[in-house]
Amino acid sequence: MAMFRWGVNFDPFVGLRHIQRELSRLHESWFGESRRIGGGPYPPVNVYESPEEVLIQCEVAGVDAGDLDVSITGETLTIKGAKRPLPDEEKLNFVRRERGSGEFTRTIVLPDAVEADRIEASLDSGIMTIRLPKAAAAKPKQIEIKPRGPEEVRP
């Protein structure tokens, strides 16, 4: 975003006034593989699974809990939300703008049946954690193996 405005308001120090050079950019070009966040579906999610539960974490920095909506239909979990723009965004004089804002929806097909009534979601420092206890039918069950008694031996 070029911030130089030539003409009546020409200011030779305009370049100095901005935070202009990011050393991290340099790092990226040196090390080839960029670890920049972004790209891919938003929000990024991690799905973990144990015999008892499915655990989902997602990165929603800057999204208020009140702007998040988590719902489940069968084995499909839907995360909806809105990331609000900065206050008075349209009036701000941006030097750099990488964070986005707006509404998002992400659906996740769960690896197992879960108990919809017992799902818990919490938000802490931009990370939402959703715990979904597995339905009894989806939990692994130990099958008892009965030893065959000698009395059962038939002639």
Add this chain to the structure above:
Amino acid sequence: MTKDDAVTVEASRSGQELGESAFSPLVDVYETEKEVVLVAEVPGARREDVSLRVDKGVLTVEAGTSYETPPEKYARTYLGFEPGQYFRAFALSDEIDREKIGASVSNGVLTVRLPKAAAARSRRIEIKTAD
């Protein structure tokens, strides 16, 4: 809150070490009459995880994450992100008052306020007329 501690070379060295493995947080930077505001996304980082340093005109933002990931016994069914370190550095203009830099973290978003030194603000000069 941070101020210029006049830390020596350390800032840049740790930066290079982190440079390879750290995530570069997404930022918005905007400027007003009185200050430059830097807004960076650091999901998972709390106030105590963030460190800001000003050294030789370079502002470095470093942050770790403190949220818990499930223990090893959980299968990693799908991974879209990973916890890690955030690192990004910015060259500061001489106009920024380094003693008055302030920062806050809320909901995974770091906001750094970089006030301009009073001398650098543009001000209106009154033209007096000689009667």
